Every structure is written in C-alpha cells, then in structure tokens.
Amino acid sequence: DVKVTQSSRYLVKRTGEKVFLECVQDMDHENMFWYRQDPGLGLRLIYFSYDVKMKEKGDIPEGYSVSREKKERFSLILESASTNQTSMYLCASSSLQGLGQILNTEAFFGQGTRLTVV
Amino acid sequence: GQQVMQIPQYQHVQEGEDFTTYCNSSTTLSNIQWYKQRPGGHPVFLIQLVKSGEVKKQKRLTFQFGEAKKNSSLHITATQTTDVGTYFCAGQSRSNDYKLSFGAGTTVTVRA
Numbered sequence: 001d002v003k004v005t006q007s008s009r010y011l012v013k014r015t016g017e018k019v020f021l022e023c024v025q026d027m028d029h030e031n032m033f034w035y036r037q038d039p040g041l042g043l044r045l046i047y048f049s050y051d052v053k054m055k056e057k058g059d060i061p062e063g064y065s066v067s068r069e070k071k072e073r074f075s076l077i078l079e080s081a082s083t084n085q086t087s088m089y090l091c092a093s094s095s096l097q098g099l100g101q102i103l104n105t106e107a108f109f110g111q112g113t114r115l116t117v118v
Numbered sequence: 119g120q121q122v123m124q125i126p127q128y129q130h131v132q133e134g135e136d137f138t139t140y141c142n143s144s145t146t147l148s149n150i151q152w153y154k155q156r157p158g159g160h161p162v163f164l165i166q167l168v169k170s171g172e173v174k175k176q177k178r179l180t181f182q183f184g185e186a187k188k189n190s191s192l193h194i195t196a197t198q199t200t201d202v203g204t205y206f207c208a209g210q211s212r213s214n215d216y217k218l219s220f221g222a223g224t225t226v227t228v229r230a
Contacts, residue, residue: 033218040127042206042222043161059219090160094218103149103210104218106163 006091006110013117019078021113023091031094031104032074034058034066036087037112043090049074081117089113122209124221131197132229139224141190141207148210150183150190155223156203199228
C-alpha cells in the first residue's frame with residue numbers, strides 16, 4: 001500500500017518559532033509537493049521538488065523554505081512562524097511519465113498537518 | 119502564471135439530481151487531473167485527461183477535457199450521499215511540466 005506520511009497530525013507553535021514539517025514517501029517518487037489548504041482557497045502550492053536537492057517555488061513561497069536531502073523526504077520550514085501561517089499543510093508525491101513531455105502521474109497525499117500559530 | 123479556476127465554489131444538490139462542476143485555465147494545459155476530498159480526509163486521485171476533447175466515465179461520473187485544452191468538467195448523475203466532498207481539478211502546462219496547480223475546489227453537499 002503506497003504511503004505518504006506526515007510527521008504530525010496537529011501542531012501548535014508560538015509566533016516567531018522555527019517550525020519543521022516533515023514528509024516521507026515510500027514510492028520512490030521523483031516529485032514532491034507542499035500545499036496549504038485554507039477554506040475557500042483550495043490547495044495552494046508552496047514549493048515543490050523534482051529531484052534530490054532541487055526545489056522550485058510554487059505560488060505562495062513567501063515565509064517558507066524547503067529541504068530535500070533524500071529522495072523520500074521533503075521538509076517544509078517556517079523560519080519564523082506567524083499567525084497567518086495557521087493552516088492545513090498537505091504533502092504530496094508523484095512520479096513522472098511521458099517521453100516528449102514530462103508530466104506528473106497521479107499525486108498521493110499525506111493525511112495533512114493542521115498547524116496553529118499562536 | 120498558470121491559474122486554474124473552478125466554479126461553482128459550492129454546490130447543494132438534492133439526492134438523485136445531476137450536477138456539473140467546471141474548471142477553467144488561463145493557459146493551455148498539457149493534461150488535467152481530478153481529485154476528491156471527503157470531509158476530514160485528504161485529496162484522492164480520480165482521473166487524468168490528456169487528449170483534446172477527451173471524455174472518460176467512472177460509473178456515474180463523466181469527465182471531459184475541452185477541445186482547446188483550457189477547460190474541463192465533471193458531471194455527476196443521480197447524486198448520492200457518498201458524493202459529498204470537495205472536488206478539485208489540477209492542471210499541468212507545457213511551460214512548467216513539474217508544477218501541479220489546483221483549483222479552489224467545488225464543495226458538494228447532498229440533501230437526502
């Protein structure tokens with residue numbers, strides 16, 4: 001059974017703290033993604049990575065950074081947490097398909113981390 | 119940059135009725151994926167459409183990709199309470215093959 005595992009289901013942090021959200025996948029996928037989900041805004045892409053040590057900014061990267069030292073692990077870092085970063089964070093992974101054009105296959109999501117910054 | 123818009127944001131449906139949710143992109147897409155998120159759950163892949171004008175069916179769900187590859191739709195017939203949840207489309211474009219951008223979703227509630 002394929003699996004994407006996020007380290008915490010619920011997290012409460014104080015403003016200004018450095019926060020690490022960890023995600024591990026066991027499918028040997030090339031691509032990994034971090035999204036945040038807020039009511040009415042859907043899934044917004046923060047960062048993604050298509051290879052070890054590679055990272056690309058998504059649509060809302062401000063206030064976040066990422067690390068991918070190993071293929072199976074993708075970490076999201078909040079350098080100095082703020083209350084507007086209170087949200088549900090979802091990690092996903094996918095493999096690549098295609099010859100002439102590389103596309104993502106279906107993405108598998110973790111259970112999510114609900115982060116509250118107080 | 120690439121934007122994927124979904125309408126409507128909310129859909130309240132009487133059990134047994136049909137409904138359609140739409141996904142529109144500002145750019146031509148290479149493919150489009152659809153996901154369903156049950157309340158309290160995480161998004162789960164439903165289907166991927168790649169070809170212009172493609173139509174795929176999964177039981178009561180019909181997915182369509184527009185001829186211009188800039189829009190897509192999901193039509194559900196004879197809605198059941200098990201259809202409750204949020205439906206997302208996710209598009210990929212030629213300009214950035216690895217990026218998977220989601221729409222805001224259509225949240226469906228069903229009246230029994």
